[in-house]
Amino acid sequence: MDDVVTDIPPPSRFMLEDLNNFTPPSPPLPSPFLVFSTLDSSKSFHPSILIIAMSSPSLHFLHHLSSKTLIGTLVLPEFPFSANSVEPLLSDKSCNIYALNDSDRLIMIALVQYSVTSERSHAVAKLLIGERIIPERVLILDSVQSRNFRGKLSPDDIFAVKLETSFERRSSDTGDSPLIKGLDYFPSGSVVDGLAASLLSRCQLKKIKGTLCVSWPHFGVSVMSLVKSLLLKGALAGINHSSDADLEDEYLRFSRSKDFHLDSELYT
């Protein structure tokens, strides 16, 4: 039986420290920063599309996209490099940034492979959008957070829904092809928090066309197939990609062996 006194309250209810003006703040952390392979530190990037992947299915598919080139990384000082490999791996705690050249347009992809706390999200979102990286359109890929979702969620359900900035909605009305096709809107009354929310908020404030796609469940070959299909019919239409049964088998093994939300320094 749940212990109502000591159990963590559901997200709409506050902890005592949330309602105390005199709770001391957490010790400040060093600021995150971007590192690019170019020597020109003032160079800015203007991609047609910036894709920021956080969900397991999107990370797995985009990691295996062979036509991309590593051009930079976002360093979050609280994550040490010691456990990361020289060649990027899905198991690294990193946020590598890639370029995908497709005829005359530049697509950039950021693979966020560490868990960014809500408190750090504002700073990370500022780095990824609107300073050195100034995208025309942004696509954010995350998973539905069951703690914030007010509808029914079953592990047997496979779906994705979206939220858009007002500029993206207007561009759809005027004939621009959407980055993600055929999705319903995220239901009213539920929310998305964390880095995905910070990124989409930043797009809205900076008047950038932005789309957030959240998928369910967190793991599974079916949801990976769904996300892959959405990308190949939308933002990555026409892009060369490697796809075969091995990718799905590998993902099945990967998602069985790793919980993306476990983050233990013991194993670095």
Place this chain on the structure above:
Amino acid sequence: MEFYVEEGKELEQNCSTLILPALSIGNVGQLAVDLLISSLKAEKIGYLDDPNILPCVGNDAYWPSPPGDLTLPLEAYESSSSALTLVQQRSPVVKGMMVEYAKNLANFASSNGKKHVIILSSLDFGRWHTIDVSSGLQVYYLSTSNIDGTDEDCERLGWNRLQEYNPSQRMWKYLNTLAEVGSTLEEDLPFEELGDEDYYPSLPFAALFSCFKAKGLKVTCLLCYCSEGDNIPEGFHLAEAASKLMGLSQDEFHGNEAGRWIIPYSWKSVYGPPADISLF
């Protein structure tokens, strides 16, 4: 804190009253502001961006159509016919940054011509010392009109001043110090042990009250006691109290509920999905 105006909109100079929630038990202030925005059909005029607010996004909280209007954690609405600006807060404040957040909000209000700020919030029923069941759900208030926190308009409406307010109590005085420009929360409180009398000034409504007061604005806090649970009735109660204080007429509301209220669209799932009947 930066204010981003929606395209084609601007802050109306005649909207000199600001209504906003203070985070509290049962989210009552936020529920009340939701009701006011929905029922006055207030227009969204912009967003406030503050690094001290945790991020969240969602679909339109008030209307099912047009679909997909994005909601951010801190939004400003206006009802020019009622001369009101309303700010809704949807997510918590970063731990330890409540006073900084309150100062930023006070700067926004003061630099945008607000004269009167109404803060809606709730208090923990478990802390209620003098239980008076004769008058139903009572509204308590705190005002800058007089040094002791009283206000004639609130008294005329039959509300009780928050008795636990004592401006010379050490934590209220410490809050006043923090509310001044350049002051920051010390790592260790300058007091050894906190007692019962330190509880009320520790609450978010007190930080907002002190910071708005420090800017020379008139501030009225409207409060009610509640427990965690279905707090929609308390939300209605505070919204009703705010509309009485503002002297809003029936014509300014557009709803059918109890003659005036429109239930926000997002409230249909406020307590989650219905139980799985296959269990039975």
